[in-house]
Amino acid sequence: MLRVAVPNKGALSEAAVGILSEAGYRKRADPKDLTVIDVANDVEFYFLRPRDVAIYVAAGQLDLGITGRDLAADSGAEVIEEVALGFGSSTFRYAGPAGQDWSVDKLAGKRIATSYPNLVRADLAARGIEAEIIRLDGAVEISIQLGVADAIADVVGSGRTLRLHDLTAFGESLCDSEAVLVRTAVTPEPSKAAERFVARVQGVVFGQQYVMIDYDCPKQLLDQAVLITPGLESPTVSPMANPDWLAVRAMVPRKKHQQLMDDLSELGARAILASDIRSCRF
Ligand SMILES: Nc1ncnc2c1ncn2[C@@H]1O[C@H](COP(=O)(O)OP(=O)(O)OP(=O)(O)O)[C@@H](O)[C@H]1O
């Protein structure tokens, strides 16, 4: 039976469970359940802290797991990233009190509070900077005010928490993160069952990032319309009852679809429809 780790709570949990459900896997009945056996798909799910997921997967105890790229990097566990899941996006930044002229060099000799000590230690070592790392479990932004640190290194999503605490980020991002599906590096190749699981998850994630566009196109405008909606391989073009018109169907990136619909409309296409793709395979 394939063994898969899923975040049991926190920022990544809900979206991870949503993708797995859309991929046809069984959900847990009670949020306190730590395991679910999906007999129909021959998969056992383990609901773990996302910070621990890469450790189990790297050790080969579990075949696959969903975690954050930053959490996996900080754990030091060796895992292979199979699918970037398109949610839980963040950067990982140094920050200090606003109004001071911060730069990474100025961290030398300072106290830096963080929940990601290994990520920070590796970055400072690569820069040849010596500083004291204060390891905290969370609410890191308050640590300067409380006098235990001079600067912090933390996850930045919207940036709201930094602003609320009068902190300013500086330096490059140490890790551009999102939720990822990782697999063990113990075996060089994934098993057939792991490959199938990855394909299902990839299919749902890909479906979320694209929409299907259908439209009616005057025959003489087809070449120009195909430039607007080239599809993945090539759009599907079908005859219509009226021989002067063609029906066209193509996948387009979700982020661009409204712009592309405007372009098609201005070109002369009609009855332009966009629909969600729930899942796909390539
Ligand atoms: N705005 C955000 N806040 C927190 N984590 C975020 C945010 N955006 C993305 N993430 C990602 O979520 C993961 C952290 O997951 P975790 O479960 O620890 O979240 P959490 O909500 O901080 O939980 P807890 O605070 O209970 O430990 C990291 O990969 C982080 O990059």
Ligand SMILES: O=P(O)(O)OC[C@H]1O[C@H](OP(=O)(O)OP(=O)(O)O)[C@H](O)[C@@H]1O
């Ligand atoms: O840039 P923002 O959108 O404001 O989000 C970033 C904040 O969210 C997370 O904290 P969380 O709520 O998980 O609490 P924690 O610090 O206790 O983990 C993270 O550690 C930052 O503090």
Ligand SMILES: [Mg+2]
């Ligand atoms: Mg947190």
